[in-house]
Amino acid sequence: MNQNKTVLILGANSDVAKQCILQYIEKGFNIIAASRNTESLNNFIKKNNLNNSKITVLSFDSADFNSHQNFYNLLPSKPHLVIYAAGFLVENEKALKDFKGTQQMMIVNYMGAVSILNIIATDKSNKNLERIIGLSSLSGVRGRKSNFVYGSTKAAFTTYLAGLRQELALRNVTVNVLISGYINTKINAGLNLNKNLLMEPDYVAKHIVNAGNSFTIVPNFKWKMIYFILKILPEGLVAKLP
Template sequence: MTNTLSKSVLILGANSDVAKQCILQYLAKGFSVIAASRNLKSLENFSNENHLDQSKIEIKYFDATDFSSHQMFYDELLIKPNTVIYSAGFLVENQKALKSFDGTFEMMKTNYIGAVSILNIIAIDINNNNLERIIGLSSLSGVRGRKSNFVYGSTKSAFTTYLAGLRQELSLRKIKVTVFVLGYIRSKINEGLQLNESLMMEPDYVAKQIVNAGNSFTIVPNFKWKIIYWVLKLSPEFLVAKLP
């Protein structure tokens, strides 16, 4: 990237549908983008198909589950970011996760452990005076434990709790930390699942909320999902136990 005067955003897990829309919208706002993912070919194709300005986007290899590589990945960033988004995610259906720990462990590594590994490295870099904001993408599945998705939900709940503490840790440096608690999105991760169509959000809509996030810690896009969020938060356990 040649323009070092504009602000930069580092998107970790940049191959998701929401992350790709974030790339487009951050570029439109004048940011430089570091798009990091294991699937470099997909990002390169996306960049070419959308005729993105190559001086404003850098595509880098990042594996959320390869914890030992995270420090080197961060050290090699020529420009330390103003904004960091953790968008990496992995989902295994609950019954499959119960029967095979491999799927459970992959969700843990991608959704939580990998996030903590890289975000800790970024957070403790007191020499990065650019850092203004860290954003994590979590899920309504992590609000309360429910029998249909509690394995996946537990990884998202842990991530949300981590971000809450990180917000407190970074407050003295005036670095904002935000968690997006997301419902159903029309995206690759949800392909093949039987989901309520009326509750589906489009990736570009979610990306717009992320790129224009305010100062709140918890943001739940879409008024329907806000209602569901508060119902889950406030319902007594005996009612939550009756949910799917």
């Protein structure tokens, strides 16, 4: 029964993560929602009239590595499922000129994820752990001149998750990576994106909540096609892409 299972969502203030909260609650899970912006999470819970007894809101900063072990030690219960949904994006042109933005992407999208997920994955006393899902991006599949700085952080995260999947296989813990294209979220607000390819957060969340055994999750048939084409495209043609 899911009513006794707990989902830990790291970066729970993202639009996709909030939809995951709604869908996991519907399935009867207990939720630990962790984010720097706990006020926004509490407002979301009130707005949606969610059962407070099923949700615990905690403060979590992916950039504060030194706090991660203590954060994990003080969890009200050890999780069955873990979602890493924290993300940060700076447009490529700005990232090339401003290393602070680049560094923040590295920290939130990769370093912070590795820091907390290493702690969770190496806790062999947690017999509950069943699954870890990391939210990556199609930007990390191949380096493209329009977004390779951001993409490199997602590529690193995807590679980490692939290895973590092998590491945890003997403990029957499943690791998945969500490779998403354009999502209609606040992180993408203001970007000039193809509206025909935009996915809604609840649609993406459904693929996370219903994750199976395959490592890679690519929501939407159009994005699946783009993903496979990108994987096999010769370097000369990739260089001509925006």
